[in-house]
Amino acid sequence: MKLLFLYASTNGHTRTISQHLATYINAQQPTWQITQQPIETAHTITPSEFDGIILGASIRYGKHHRAVSAFIDQHQHTLTQRLFAFYSVNLTARKPEKNTPQTNPYIQKFYQSLPIKPTLDAVFAGRLAYPEYAWYNKLMICLIMKLTHGPTNLSTIKVFTNWQAVEHFAQRLIAQLTQRYSWRSGKVVQGGEPSP
Structure with a gap:
């Protein structure tokens, strides 16, 4: 399993969350290959070489970094064929009523501009x-x-940041990736249909 973690970080905290996710997943799945790098260097990699693409972005003055939507626009075909996860990092998410993708205004506004939606998503306070x-x-x-x-x-x-929430997101990523890989390999997976 090969995972790509890309992050758009203004002051470094989104990078820290990306590293925490990667470290947690690596501890649970030590044979998985993990690549991490800033979104600004995404042109140096080939997303189709990865089984899962996890994209994190911070908010600055109400907007995610423009490179994030540009990456999604450019690679939307690949992203629809892989597990595509997205998480937003913003201080508004410090409030319990705004710490989910469904209730956070920044991520909802961001999704309106995207051609596709992620398979998994989350919002973390910064x-x-x-x-x-x-x-x-x-x-x-x-x-x-x-x-x-x-x-x-x-x-x-x-x-x-609620680090337990970050690790719960990592657990969801592991579960989704394991399920997808098992179905594609022809293995029997307990509990339902393959992920879309």
Whole structure:
């Protein structure tokens, strides 16, 4: 099994989540081959060589990185033939009522612009680190936090990510990939039909 993890990370936390997912899966399935790299270098790989493609993207000023939708547009045929998973990382997901793909406004808006939808998806709360931001970004994010009742102290560094949720997503990935591989290999899988 070959997996490709691509991430669009602004300040590094989406990369950290990608690494956590890959490490967890590798511990459960040590024979699986995992490749990780930033979305900006996606032109150096051939997605069709992988059994699963897991794409993660952070939100900056209400939008996912443009390279993410460009990658999906360019490789939509391949993505429909593989397990395609997507997760969004944003601070809005720190709120329980906005921490699922169905209730998170950013991911719902993003899906409206895509030609295809992922097989699996998730939303994870990100990391707030005012001291690491440029002054303009710091003020803008502080304003957003004030409007959404988040931390506004400019010395705040806080990770809102629910790591159990990240590992649950990894478990779902393993289950889906194992099921798909078993059906394609002609093995009997307990519990239902092959994944679409």
